[in-house]
Amino acid sequence: MLTLGTRDYGTIEYEESDLIHFTDGLFGFNDLKDYIPLVLDENEDNTILLLQSIENTDVAFVIINPFSLDPDYNPVLSPEELSYLNVKSEDDLSYYVICVLRNNHKENTVNMKAPVVINPDKRIGMQVILSQSEYGFRHKLSSFASVQEGLEEKAPEE
């Protein structure tokens, strides 16, 4: 059991097997290769995570499952990217998008154009830039509030 002192979340305990390894790191952070995904809210499932760098505790990204924002999100990877991640198809992968959080939460954006893609079995990941995407790098989170079709009421259980 390993420990990591985080800036805002105290000391966390983890196993080596919890880590996700990014051979090339993330864009602009190519030297940081190992991250641990943290659940921000115990009541949530894995929709929203904090991707915490092991090598630099100041570096962490809030990431969200893009399909929870848009079920029709359709990331298409190149054959090189699929083979780099050791899978035959996009369906074998998990996707998260990085959120830019600002002081005014109405200005929060998600990077739908450059998702973080993870092979959950091998615990490896990479960030890709989608060559085809109707989304940009800076999509306003608030714009998803207007999508009404097929919603489940997020009613608290207790």
Add this chain to the structure above:
Amino acid sequence: MLILRRKKNESILIGDNIRITVVESASDGVRLAIDAPKQISILREELSIAEQENKSASSPHLAAITGFQDSLKHITLKKNKPADETAAKPAEAAADTEDKPEEKT
């Protein structure tokens, strides 16, 4: 802004030591050869944008994260694709700092 038309194998010179040559021109894109000194950074534009966005995203303040989580209550998150739930076998964080004030640095 200078706009030029170049055919395959034709080049453009920028300054004294940068040359851009069209290697191949097809409907799905143009292949360019770029000859420049090592110290000059050459990036696909979207890579530079992606780096910038990551820099803005890294290290979010706790207050911003809390505001973000609250704001999500207005966006009903669609639960689907259970496969994504295996993505991260996350360790439980000390999510609620009210519970563990002694660990706040």
